[in-house]
Amino acid sequence: MERRASWFNVTSVTLGLAFLYLPIVLVVIFSFNASRLVTVWGGFSTKWYASLLENDALLDAAWVTLRVALISATVATVLGTLAAIALVRYGSFRGRTLFSGMIYAPLVMPDVITGLSLLLLFVAVGIDRGFWTIVLAHVTLAMCYVTVVVQSRLITFDRSVEEAALDLGCPPFKTFFVVTLPLIAPAVVAGWMLAFTLSLDDLVIASFTTGPGATTLPMKIYSQVRLGVTPEINAICTILIGLVTVGVIGASIFTKRREVERQRAERLAAANP
Amino acid sequence: MVAAVGSVRRSFAPWNDPASKPFIEFRGVTKRFADFVAVDDLSLVIYEREFFALLGPSGCGKTTLMRMVAGFEEPTEGAVLLDGQDLAGVPPYRRPTNMMFQSYALFPHMSVEQNIAFGLRQDRTPKGEIAERVEEMLNLVKLKPFARRKPHQLSGGQRQRVALARSLAKKPKVLLLDEPLGALDKKLREETQFELIDLQQKLGLTFLIVTHDQEEAMTVADRIAVMNHGKVIQVATPAEIYEQPNSRYVADFIGNVNLIQGRVSASATGATRIEAPGTGAVIELDQAIDAKVGDQVWFAIRPEKVRISLDAPLPGSPNALSGEVWDIGYLGDVSIYHVRLASGATVTATVTNQSRVVERPITWEDKVWLTWSRNGGVVLAK
Ligand SMILES: Nc1ncnc2c1ncn2[C@@H]1O[C@H](COP(=O)(O)OP(=O)(O)OP(=O)(O)O)[C@@H](O)[C@H]1O
Numbered sequence: 077m078e079r080r081a082s083w084f085n086v087t088s089v090t091l092g093l094a095f096l097y098l099p100i101v102l103v104v105i106f107s108f109n110a111s112r113l114v115t116v117w118g119g120f121s122t123k124w125y126a127s128l129l130e131n132d133a134l135l136d137a138a139w140v141t142l143r144v145a146l147i148s149a150t151v152a153t154v155l156g157t158l159a160a161i162a163l164v165r166y167g168s169f170r171g172r173t174l175f176s177g178m179i180y181a182p183l184v185m186p187d188v189i190t191g192l193s194l195l196l197l198f199v200a201v202g203i204d205r206g207f208w209t210i211v212l213a214h215v216t217l218a219m220c221y222v223t224v225v226v227q228s229r230l231i232t233f234d235r236s237v238e239e240a241a242l243d244l245g246c247p248p249f250k251t252f253f254v255v256t257l258p259l260i261a262p263a264v265v266a267g268w269m270l271a272f273t274l275s276l277d278d279l280v281i282a283s284f285t286t287g288p289g290a291t292t293l294p295m296k297i298y299s300q301v302r303l304g305v306t307p308e309i310n311a312i313c314t315i316l317i318g319l320v321t322v323g324v325i326g327a328s329i330f331t332k333r334r335e336v337e338r339q340r341a342e343r344l345a346a347a348n349p
Numbered sequence: 350m351v352a353a354v355g356s357v358r359r360s361f362a363p364w365n366d367p368a369s370k371p372f373i374e375f376r377g378v379t380k381r382f383a384d385f386v387a388v389d390d391l392s393l394v395i396y397e398r399e400f401f402a403l404l405g406p407s408g409c410g411k412t413t414l415m416r417m418v419a420g421f422e423e424p425t426e427g428a429v430l431l432d433g434q435d436l437a438g439v440p441p442y443r444r445p446t447n448m449m450f451q452s453y454a455l456f457p458h459m460s461v462e463q464n465i466a467f468g469l470r471q472d473r474t475p476k477g478e479i480a481e482r483v484e485e486m487l488n489l490v491k492l493k494p495f496a497r498r499k500p501h502q503l504s505g506g507q508r509q510r511v512a513l514a515r516s517l518a519k520k521p522k523v524l525l526l527d528e529p530l531g532a533l534d535k536k537l538r539e540e541t542q543f544e545l546i547d548l549q550q551k552l553g554l555t556f557l558i559v560t561h562d563q564e565e566a567m568t569v570a571d572r573i574a575v576m577n578h579g580k581v582i583q584v585a586t587p588a589e590i591y592e593q594p595n596s597r598y599v600a601d602f603i604g605n606v607n608l609i610q611g612r613v614s615a616s617a618t619g620a621t622r623i624e625a626p627g628t629g630a631v632i633e634l635d636q637a638i639d640a641k642v643g644d645q646v647w648f649a650i651r652p653e654k655v656r657i658s659l660d661a662p663l664p665g666s667p668n669a670l671s672g673e674v675w676d677i678g679y680l681g682d683v684s685i686y687h688v689r690l691a692s693g694a695t696v697t698a699t700v701t702n703q704s705r706v707v708e709r710p711i712t713w714e715d716k717v718w719l720t721w722s723r724n725g726g727v728v729l730a731k
């Protein structure tokens with residue numbers, strides 16, 4: 077029996093989607109606005125995209141942001157995964173409670189405090205602030221998220237699978253790479269994506285820990301918006317939205333295709349038992 | 350083939366030969382988890398090419414014992430030796446043992462083929478040989494059509510067979526099988542049991558198997574160790590375990606048994622008399638026992654060794670009890686008679702159904718006599 081959508085369901089879906097996507101749609105629409113005034117439609121145009129290409133400051137900021145996000149997400153994923161393994165696997169080592177408490181602290185710490193304390197640290201140690209201090213700060217921030225995600229996967233992990241690998245002659249280090257890692261990969265990838273987006277949209281911590289010459293996109297947009305939103309910002313936002321959308325769609329097509337392949341293999345195997 | 354295996358097995362008894370060297374040896378092994386004692390000062394010797402079964406109730410330490418051979422647990426006290434070498438400190442991946450896990454522990458991200466090939470690949474076996482061996486294993490466990498499936502696309506029994514094939518693929522010196530056939534249906538299980546025996550004979554490997562199924566242990570094993578609470582109660586061949594259990598625990602654990610409590614009233618070389626005032630029976634048997642006159646003992650007799658009859662034996666003859674048929678269980682091949690004695694105790698007797706009985710000569714509430722021969726049962730002091 078197929079159930080007809082009631083007007084109530086239709087309305088709630090429409091309202092929900094509108095609530096989520098209306099702001100984004102507005103940004104996209106106004107990025108094609110010929111008028112310089114953000115709130116007045118002046119006809120269709122792609123000129124802001126052309127002028128974006130000449131706006132080196134904005135492009136630089138985008139490039140810095142991307143690099144910071146890639147590097148910090150990767151480092152945070154490695155460190156966070158290792159921390160998760162230590163917490164789950166080495167049951168009760170000395171200082172475990174302290175360690176796990178400290179791992180979770182950045183989760184609940186307000187960004188302003190994290191940023192400020194990192195700034196104080198960098199000043200005290202005397203590191204030149206800039207690109208690498210932002211990376212370090214983002215690693216600190218994102219690592220605990222990765223740890224939480226990977227840890228929850230490891231807790232449900234059947235250790236006898238690793239034991240089976242050892243039993244068959246595979247040394248522990250190799251076992252980690254050929255058995256453990258492939259099995260926790262979805263959690264590790266999820267952790268990486270979380271770290272990447274955290275870094276991508278961080279404004280507060282980056283502002284605290286940056287130095288001359290390293291401006292991230294959120295910082296740039298924020299400082300420009302204070303002078304008024306320019307359609308160029310809408311344009312670069314649209315490009316970012318486009319990239320993210322392509323990424324998400326690509327990932328879902330990839331998983332869908334693997335699912336289809338799996339089902340085909342099952343049908344084939346069932347056909348000739 | 351089967352005959353050959355039988356004749357080889359009949360003459361195989363290294364445990365009776367003082368010159369034979371132990372292959373796996375547990376020397377006073379104790380394993381504690383916090384303050385729980387899982388294995389308790391256990392000593393046990395297993396010989397090369399032996400098919401050895403561990404039997405015992407759940408939680409008695411069977412898996413723990415195996416894990417100490419495989420290297421996943423170290424004994425708290427004592428030592429495990431393989432071929433004369435103390436295994437202490439040797440990591441699992443350097444031990445010539447392979448284990449089939451109770452939970453199968455298949456690699457979920459690898460196909461059946463890749464699972465089976467995994468161990469061979471660790472040894473850098475040449476590609477062609479790996480393919481050959483995988484093929485052989487797939488045929489053995491009848492999983493050829495499923496070679497490319499992932500474990501989650503298999504049924505429980507199929508997964509179990511993959512686990513078996515994977516642990517066999519390297520032809521390890523010692524194969525540890527933890528409940529290897531539990532998920533198989535009866536027919537496939539019996540087939541696989543015989544294939545295991547065949548394989549073990551052909552390859553000359555040492556198998557250590559854990560099972561809950563006593564019939565399985567009796568079928569496959571050269572010797573059986575009956576365990577309880579982390580201790581070995583008896584180690585013997587299946588026939589000895591069944592016919593000469595050393596304690597009430599073993600007699601009761603393996604098969605069905607009638608236990609009659611009594612006191613030794615006379616003991617001579619080669620003959621013993623026991624009086625069981627509770628049941629009014631006088632038991633005589635051609636067997637010398639450890640117990641002295643006056644000691645409390647139990648007389649154990651299997652139901653199939655008890656004869657049931659409507660006619661009274663000669664007055665005063667030993668090894669006879671009278672009672673009333675309380676219940677009859679019809680199992681097709683045999684019928685089980687539960688006979689209630691005057692004392693209230695119940696004794697069971699099984700009778701093979703040799704003709705298609707419609708009307709039983711002996712039926713409910715009949716007064717019957719139970720008798721047995723002088724070497725039908727055993728006396729247990731423990
Ligand atoms: N890692 C562990 N920590 C604490 N106790 C354990 C551990 N492993 C096993 N035990 C305990 O040791 C005892 C023996 O366990 P084991 O797994 O050897 O039993 P088993 O004889 O294999 O039982 P089953 O037939 O149910 O598989 C059990 O009571 C179990 O709870």
Ligand SMILES: [Mg+2]
Nearest residue numbers: 411412451527
């Ligand atoms: Mg077990």
